């Protein structure tokens with residue numbers, strides 16, 4: 081039996097960089113967390129401790145700050161591509177770069193330089209780059225949405241442990257995590273805004289028979305409307321809202337008062353893709 085080194089990668093996780101762009105008194109902010117993971121000919125450092133091929137993760141962090149100054153930060157997809165290509169092109173030992181970016185949104189309050197942080201929602205991008213292929217996955221996480229009607233759930237399988245009552249009118253709420261893969265380069269900011277909008281409108285406009293059905297409609301709508309996107313992955317917790325029994329207090333409850341449970345929650349996940357989506361094995365890794 082031989083013991084060998086398996087897949088490995090290394091890099092600087094969660095570099096927090098804030099780039100302020102000043103246009104006279106009017107400022108713009110991009111606030112990111114950048115994760116870099118590099119891989120390639122890294123046998124020596126693992127097997128013998130020879131660091132000759134290892135660009136320090138500290139240098140990777142510095143590159144994020146230097147590129148923020150030198151190139152500015154527009155769409156996070158562009159910033160990720162710039163970093164991924166840089167490490168593969170400049171480091172002989174590195175043949176693959178993975179760059180993961182989360183962007184925290186800030187909205188202007190008034191005047192040119194006062195901002196309020198957007199709610200919990202975070203924009204995301206995941207870039208893979210090597211000599212053979214490049215993939216861009218855009219997305220968002222923690223987009224919290226709720227329909228106060230227009231949701232049913234009945235006709236489900238039953239066994240000896242089933243107690244859930246069928247319903248033809250319930251609250252449907254979830255925190256959407258979505259990632260979508262681009263088949264071609266794009267005007268990233270415009271594409272992002274459109275995809276997000278389609279997700280929201282599909283959620284709102286689907287009369288839901290299950291969260292699974294809603295999930296499929298959300299992915300389908302993005303693919304039908306945005307030809308630059310070929311695959312959408314969705315992860316949607318069912319944020320259960322249980323009707324409270326008010327009978328002990330002599331009151332009825334005609335879908336007005338709910339207990340918003342935080343756990344356990346159903347977790348509905350799925351992929352929707354076009355049948356001609358090109359292969360991109362590492363895209364979502």
Ligand SMILES: O=c1[nH]c(=O)c2[nH]c(=O)[nH]c2[nH]1
Nearest residue numbers: 233244289290291292318346
């Ligand atoms: O939309 C739903 N899908 C399920 O699979 C499920 N299971 C459950 O208990 N409630 C729900 N709701």
